[in-house]
Amino acid sequence: MQQDQLIIELQSGNEKAFERIYQLYSVSTYGIIYSIIRDEKVSEEVLQDVFLKIWNNAPTYDTNKGRFFTWILNIARNASIDKIRSKDFKNKQLNLKSDNFVDILEAKSNSSGKIDAIGLQKYIDLLEPMCKKLIDLLFFKGFTQKETAEELDIPLGTVKTKNRVCIDKLRSNVL
């Protein structure tokens, strides 16, 4: 697989491979970080830290443990959560009025000047409220299945099956 080869090259310290990885994952990772931090500049800093970690820790990534995307996702979520818990971030007293990724998407589609606002609305429209909550907790916030069930007060099994339905809907529109 091409993806596997790319990861092997990244692990051996190939800068070209790093560039390719950045192109593939930086926007998504920035989205994850921003959805937690809600500050563009701070999110940029964290994004850079995350990619430096990806570069430095690449040799520790084990394909048998999970997806490379998931590995990056974990680094990004952990770095973002560390950041918002840090003292200097709290001191900035950033305005966190938005609740989840849905608000970001809505805010973006409302500002007509942004190019990629086109089509965002459809993600939002198709997702029912429970789906929005599930995806926010499981994907953007990195909750476990159990934590999600407790947070939303639904049975553990429901988290898995309901989330499957939500992602299916998303896929039918995205792909």
Added chain:
Amino acid sequence: MDINKYIESGILELYVYGALSESESSEVSRTLKEYPEVRVEVEEIEKALLTLSSAAAPYDPEFLLQSLKEKLSRRHKVIDLPKKGTNWAAYIGWAASILFLIGLFTLFNENSELRESVQALQAEKIQMETDIAEARNNAQKTQELLFVLRDKNILEVPLQGQSIAPDAYATAYWDKEKNITYIDAKDLPSPPRGMVYQVWSLKMDPLTPSSIGLLDKFESDVNKIFRLENINISEGFGITLEPEGGSTTPTMEQLYALGTVSS
């Protein structure tokens, strides 16, 4: 395994989220390698999530790549330089430190060997000093004996072995002026444990024994020549075997040697 059921269960979505435990994740990774349809499903889920999260980004952070790469290359050079430039130095360093360690170890070994031999020599020296002191002591005794033998005032009294030990033999050298009697007991058998030879001065008519002393430390005395005070006007000498500490009167059954002073 019913692959469709597996896919429909929703476990693959949780897998991509990173919401599964480590062991569950490893299991999905295995299944994914085994079943291409699972792999395709996972890749599609991943793609959808990649698109969704990308939509949450305020803008494409492409412009950050350049400064990020500079940070990488700095780090990279630091790692690279020692690889190319200082390999020899590193090898020499390692070789030097190994040699140093070997040297240290050798010195340590040598040192402890030397210390051991010093200790052995010291023990030997003490032994030799003891030997010398003993030899000096012996020499002194021998010289004293020589004086005794050469002295014209000394009376030599041979003491013959008696029925209990016919082969026994002893000699008394009596210095009347100094009231000293030397007993040469070289040919007496070693006394058994807990027993000791006792020397008696004898008056003949009637037979009256008076103790003049014990042949103490018989076993350890090399010359077997004993110096005893004798103030008696002796007419003979006898040696009996007595219990340790000696007796007030001789045990006649244990008479080993007997001799009379010839007048």
